[in-house]
Amino acid sequence: MDPVGSHYPIGVIAVQNPCILVIFGATGDLARRKLYPALYNLAQDQLLPEHFAVVAVGRRAKTAEEAEAEVIESIKAFSRTEYTASEQDREFLKCFHYFQLDFYDSARYSELKSLLDSIDQQCHTQGNRVFFLAVAPEHFAPIVLQLKAHGMAPNQGSQQRVVIEKPFGHDLKSAEELNSVIRSTFAEEQIYRIDHYLGKEMVQNLMVLRFANTLFEPLWNNKYIDHVQITFAETVGVEGRGSYYEKAGALRDMVQNHMLQLLTLIAMEPPVDLDTESIRDEKVKVLRSLKVNPKEVVRGQYGPGVVNGSQVAAYKQEEHVDPNSSVETFVALKAYVENFRWAGVPFYMRTGKRMPQKYSEIVISFKKLPGVLYFKDEKLDPNVLVIRVQPDAGVFFKFNAKKPGTDETIVPVSMDFSESSLAGFNTPEAYERLLYDVMRGESTLFTRWDEVEHAWRFVDPIAAYWKAGGVPVILYPAGSFGPPQADFLIRADGREWHEY
Numbered sequence: 001m002d003p004v005g006s007h008y009p010i011g012v013i014a015v016q017n018p019c020i021l022v023i024f025g026a027t028g029d030l031a032r033r034k035l036y037p038a039l040y041n042l043a044q045d046q047l048l049p050e051h052f053a054v055v056a057v058g059r060r061a062k063t064a065e066e067a068e069a070e071v072i073e074s075i076k077a078f079s080r081t082e083y084t085a086s087e088q089d090r091e092f093l094k095c096f097h098y099f100q101l102d103f104y105d106s107a108r109y110s111e112l113k114s115l116l117d118s119i120d121q122q123c124h125t126q127g128n129r130v131f132f133l134a135v136a137p138e139h140f141a142p143i144v145l146q147l148k149a150h151g152m153a154p155n156q157g158s159q160q161r162v163v164i165e166k167p168f169g170h171d172l173k174s175a176e177e178l179n180s181v182i183r184s185t186f187a188e189e190q191i192y193r194i195d196h197y198l199g200k201e202m203v204q205n206l207m208v209l210r211f212a213n214t215l216f217e218p219l220w221n222n223k224y225i226d227h228v229q230i231t232f233a234e235t236v237g238v239e240g241r242g243s244y245y246e247k248a249g250a251l252r253d254m255v256q257n258h259m260l261q262l263l264t265l266i267a268m269e270p271p272v273d274l275d276t277e278s279i280r281d282e283k284v285k286v287l288r289s290l291k292v293n294p295k296e297v298v299r300g301q302y303g304p305g306v307v308n309g310s311q312v313a314a315y316k317q318e319e320h321v322d323p324n325s326s327v328e329t330f331v332a333l334k335a336y337v338e339n340f341r342w343a344g345v346p347f348y349m350r351t352g353k354r355m356p357q358k359y360s361e362i363v364i365s366f367k368k369l370p371g372v373l374y375f376k377d378e379k380l381d382p383n384v385l386v387i388r389v390q391p392d393a394g395v396f397f398k399f400n401a402k403k404p405g406t407d408e409t410i411v412p413v414s415m416d417f418s419e420s421s422l423a424g425f426n427t428p429e430a431y432e433r434l435l436y437d438v439m440r441g442e443s444t445l446f447t448r449w450d451e452v453e454h455a456w457r458f459v460d461p462i463a464a465y466w467k468a469g470g471v472p473v474i475l476y477p478a479g480s481f482g483p484p485q486a487d488f489l490i491r492a493d494g495r496e497w498h499e500y
């Protein structure tokens with residue numbers, strides 16, 4: 001059985017549990033852009049276990065030297081700290097092993113098992129494994145079944161964990177099927193379903209902000225909050241991922257996971273404790289209370305346009321995209337959390353590709369004061385709390401103050417906290433935190449099955465309504481904030497999207 005996670009804080013001590021990290025998808029984008037640089041930074045900060053090895057499993061044949069050169073190249077290109085080729089760096093590279101495997105070649109899995117067993121002898125990793133599936137989703141279940149068939153998982157008497165990247169299914173039914181295969185091999189507490197937004201510093205800060213400040217929690221309800229906005233804007237298009245995106249679209253790619261996860265952290269009740277299950281229990285309650293009218297959801301797709309001064313092509317012209325595609329690259333919706341705390345408070349959400357700026361933020365807009373004294377003036381802005389997840393992670397509180405030197409002019413001013421202003425703080429990448437946590441068996445920042453399940457229960461009716469032709473996809477020019485219908489959605493309620 002997997003022992004319960006250890007609750008020492010990140011950045012303080014190295015992971016105590018020895019382990020082999022087995023990365024399936026060694027030559028893929030995720031491994032190159034995120035996993036190798038994250039491991040390098042953990043090594044720099046001396047946070048990796050003392051007894052540790054990486055087995056990078058890829059389909060292509062490669063010599064050890066070629067594989068190592070690729071790891072170095074990816075660190076140089078994507079790490080937040082510079083590759084120095086120091087003695088420590090050489091030690092770090094020594095823990096890497098490359099193993100060529102066709103994921104469907106059953107016999108080769110026995111050889112993988114022998115390799116892992118022999119590394120256990122050399123590196124004292126005690127049979128502990130983290131299997132990280134950084135592969136296309138259709139390979140998740142087959143790989144898990146092979147691990148089981150070859151006695152690699154579950155492996156009694158040692159720690160076995162599996163990390164699953166998104167997407168976890170493409171609807172509730174397929175997610176249930178995938179889950180049942182994984183559960184046939186691993187127990188729920190051994191499964192780490194990734195949502196990389198949970199690894200972002202400011203997202204982890206949300207609970208602290210809410211539950212460690214006298215100022216916010218008493219006001220965090222429908223008596224004082226008028227509405228909430230969540231915007232995830234991206235300037236990129238689909239970046240060569242057309243074939244994946246054609247099956248996903250923005251609803252499954254961003255709303256089902258990252259956006260709903262943030263919403264749960266904003267809306268959840270205080271957990272009875274800070275342990276993993278108490279927090280997840282509260283998040284699930286939010287998802288179960290969440291309501292949306294599928295008819296009101298706005299669905300957009302970018303046409304050609306200009307982003308950051310450059311002309312870009314329409315979605316339909318992207319590689320591996322159907323020229324008649326009706327897949328959405330933009331979604332805007334209004335949801336309600338139907339419970340005592342939030343009844344009547346709209347949660348407006350929008351996300352899109354090819355927007356004018358890249359940023360993710362949460363805006364808590366407080367109610368106006370009664371229309372007496374200064375608030376007789378209709379133009380006065382209400383208080384707003386902006387939680388900026390990226391870039392420039394921080395929190396801004398906008399309030400009204402008298403303009404100096406005038407009698408009565410009131411202007412909105414802002415108090416801000418920026419994470420980069422903390423001395424010596426160099427924000428760790430989300431994957432550093434997530435890898436660190438999985439190795440130490442701490443799963444709070446990963447999603448439990450029922451969170452995934454209820455997120456699909458929210459998304460599926462919207463997708464079904466679209467499939468039945470209920471809402472047309474509306475083209476918007478690349479470089480804009482989506483179709484005008486997204487503005488109508490919020491303006492119909494007498495509100496405006498918060499400007500970045």
Ligand code: BG6
Pocket residue numbers: 166234253360
């Ligand atoms: C991924 C999506 O999960 O998140 C991508 O699949 C998206 O389409 C990305 O671009 C956004 O992540 P971030 O961290 O850049 O905001």
